[in-house]
Amino acid sequence: MIEVLRAGLCDLVMDQGRPGCGALGVPAGGAADPAALAAANLLVGNDEAAAGLEIALLGPSLRFPLGGVVALTGTRFAATRSSGVDLAWNETLVMTAGETLSLERAEAGCRCWLAFRGGLLVPRVIGSRSTFLPAGFGGHLGRALRAGDMLAGGMPSGGVRLLRAQPPPGLEETSLRVVAGPQLGQFDEAGLTAFFAGTYRVGAASDRRGLRLDGPAVTHARVELPSQGVLPGAVQVPPDGQPMVLGWDGPVTGGYPVIAAVVTADLPKLAQLRPGDAVRFVTVELERARVLAAAQWEIEELA
Amino acid sequence: MGKRARGQSHIPPAWHWINERGLRIETGDATLAYYAALISQELPEIEDVIPADGSLLLVMRRGADLSADLWATLVTPPLGLQASKGVLHEIAVEYGGIAGPDLPELAEQARMDVATYINRHTAEEYSVAFLGFQPGFPYLRGLPSALHARRRASPRIRVAAGSVAIGGQYTGIYPAGGPGGWHIVGRTAAALFDPQRETPALLMPGDRVRFVPKDSCS
Numbered sequence: 001m002i003e004v005l006r007a008g009l010c011d012l013v014m015d016q017g018r019p020g021c022g023a024l025g026v027p028a029g030g031a032a033d034p035a036a037l038a039a040a041n042l043l044v045g046n047d048e049a050a051a052g053l054e055i056a057l058l059g060p061s062l063r064f065p066l067g068g069v070v071a072l073t074g075t076r077f078a079a080t081r082s083s084g085v086d087l088a089w090n091e092t093l094v095m096t097a098g099e100t101l102s103l104e105r106a107e108a109g110c111r112c113w114l115a116f117r118g119g120l121l122v123p124r125v126i127g128s129r130s131t132f133l134p135a136g137f138g139g140h141l142g143r144a145l146r147a148g149d150m151l152a153g154g155m156p157s158g159g160v161r162l163l164r165a166q167p168p169p170g171l172e173e174t175s176l177r178v179v180a181g182p183q184l185g186q187f188d189e190a191g192l193t194a195f196f197a198g199t200y201r202v203g204a205a206s207d208r209r210g211l212r213l214d215g216p217a218v219t220h221a222r223v224e225l226p227s228q229g230v231l232p233g234a235v236q237v238p239p240d241g242q243p244m245v246l247g248w249d250g251p252v253t254g255g256y257p258v259i260a261a262v263v264t265a266d267l268p269k270l271a272q273l274r275p276g277d278a279v280r281f282v283t284v285e286l287e288r289a290r291v292l293a294a295a296q297w298e299i300e301e302l303a
Numbered sequence: 304m305g306k307r308a309r310g311q312s313h314i315p316p317a318w319h320w321i322n323e324r325g326l327r328i329e330t331g332d333a334t335l336a337y338y339a340a341l342i343s344q345e346l347p348e349i350e351d352v353i354p355a356d357g358s359l360l361l362v363m364r365r366g367a368d369l370s371a372d373l374w375a376t377l378v379t380p381p382l383g384l385q386a387s388k389g390v391l392h393e394i395a396v397e398y399g400g401i402a403g404p405d406l407p408e409l410a411e412q413a414r415m416d417v418a419t420y421i422n423r424h425t426a427e428e429y430s431v432a433f434l435g436f437q438p439g440f441p442y443l444r445g446l447p448s449a450l451h452a453r454r455r456a457s458p459r460i461r462v463a464a465g466s467v468a469i470g471g472q473y474t475g476i477y478p479a480g481g482p483g484g485w486h487i488v489g490r491t492a493a494a495l496f497d498p499q500r501e502t503p504a505l506l507m508p509g510d511r512v513r514f515v516p517k518d519s520c521s
Contacts, residue, residue: 022353022362023338024504025434025496125498135438135479137498182319182327224471227435227442229353229360231325253355253435261322264365289323293365 004149006061013120013139015051018128022252029249030130032111032271036073039165039297040115043071043092045158050119051129055112059103060145067097069117069160075109075272090165109272118154134249162302168295175280177266179289183257191219195259200279208249217241220257230254233262265292315378326361334359335509336381346373354433354508389510394491396467397517402490409486413449421516423447429512439478439496439504443512446474458484465491
């Protein structure tokens with residue numbers, strides 16, 4: 001049992017999402033960095049697929065009336081435990097009965113993931129416990145957490161092991177690696193130069209549906225484009241030339257030309273961008289993108 | 304490379320990648336037939352198949368490669384496996400008034416009176432080409448060319464759930480309220496999408512739709 005004393009800016013129950021529903025117009029969604037949530041789950045002895053919390057920019061204050069075992073991954077937030085015990089990221093944490101965990105502001109980046117031993121027991125909707133805010137379903141009542149919410153945890157099995165996780169390397173690099181997109185040919189020389197040489201700022205109107213970018217206009221032939229299936233990371237360019245990077249809860253089809261798409265290995269970096277951050281793009285070959293995608297978290301026993 | 308279909312020379316459809324997981328295949332008029340063929344195969348490397356306007360997006364599982372089976376499916380024209388004729392749905396629509404604020408303007412653009420416009424819109428049997436934009440939002444093919452209309456220059460901030468709309472060569476229905484750039488001609492009470500239902504989307508690709516005008520006071 002977890003009691004929400006104070007809600008953060010946008011605390012969402014997430015798991016690995018609901019892939020396979022694109023034909024219904026439903027995106028896969030799920031944790032913006034699914035590997036980070038999976039790692040947090042492993043740290044508390046859960047299956048990787050268990051539901052935890054995705055916390056953005058400003059975190060919640062959570063009380064554990066019966067205690068519990070938790071773990072945090074993703075970007076570091078200012079955080080305290082009511083017991084005064086030090087709190088580390090990427091490690092198994094044992095909360096005593098009645099203890100409170102308070103997350104304040106993200107020190108850098110945007111999102112962290114909090115796993116609870118036993119997982120969060122919200123109902124599965126279309127096969128997943130992930131919140132899908134645009135349509136208000138999944139997660140805890142289809143919405144972000146509020147003060148006073150009580151979250152039920154599942155029954156843990158097996159003993160507790162104290163573990164530490166190590167994220168895959170390469171996430172410090174700030175530029176986003178992309179593979180050229182299917183409509184690359186619709187962009188003129190000036191448009192391509194603007195996009196690949198320019199620096200963009202993440203716009204204020206960015207969320208899990210997509211990141212809006214402000215910067216050099218990407219010009220292109222404005223031919224009518226039939227709607228095509230799209231993925232998180234696809235960079236669409238609307239008529240005003242300001243690129244939009246599709247997020248995890250974005251539409252499954254889009255009618256704007258796709259100039260490039262962020263490689264899967266760099267989607268965790270996308271998850272950490274916040275309004276005002278600078279973004280640059282560098283191209284990689286498809287084969288390189290496949291190699292990069294193989295990078296994994298490592299889990300080891302705490303000495 | 305892959306085997307050719309028996310007795311036919313067939314060029315595999317053109318494809319492009321959207322990062323290393325999205326394989327966009329140009330399937331043209333055979334989109335739903337390819338969709339049916341790919342879904343029925345249950346290929347382990349495919350996480351999702353998203354039909355769209357003349358193309359399919361295959362979402363590959365992380366780390367998966369194209370298999371020989373997938374390649375064989377792509378180079379074999381899915382002629383024998385036509386998309387089965389989908390379920391016919393009759394959708395009751397209240398046209399015009401508050402339910403369809405853009406109807407008078409659209410009728411004028413199409414140079415017909417409102418009653419004729421409604422007749423033309425209800426006379427056709429539409430087919431669900433694909434779903435997108437919102438969960439359960441159907442792109443319906445079959446709109447008479449006289450009714451085609453470019454999207455609104457500036458999208459509405461709020462379109463009511465159930466709004467029946469015209470966008471380009473498509474007609475569609477907004478399952479939920481929210482912003483929208485299509486022209487609104489009417490509204491239905493049908494629940495287009497309900498995540499708690501066993502089949503959340505009322506209309507599926509390949510299904511057929513007829514709009515039935517609801518008697519209104521006007």
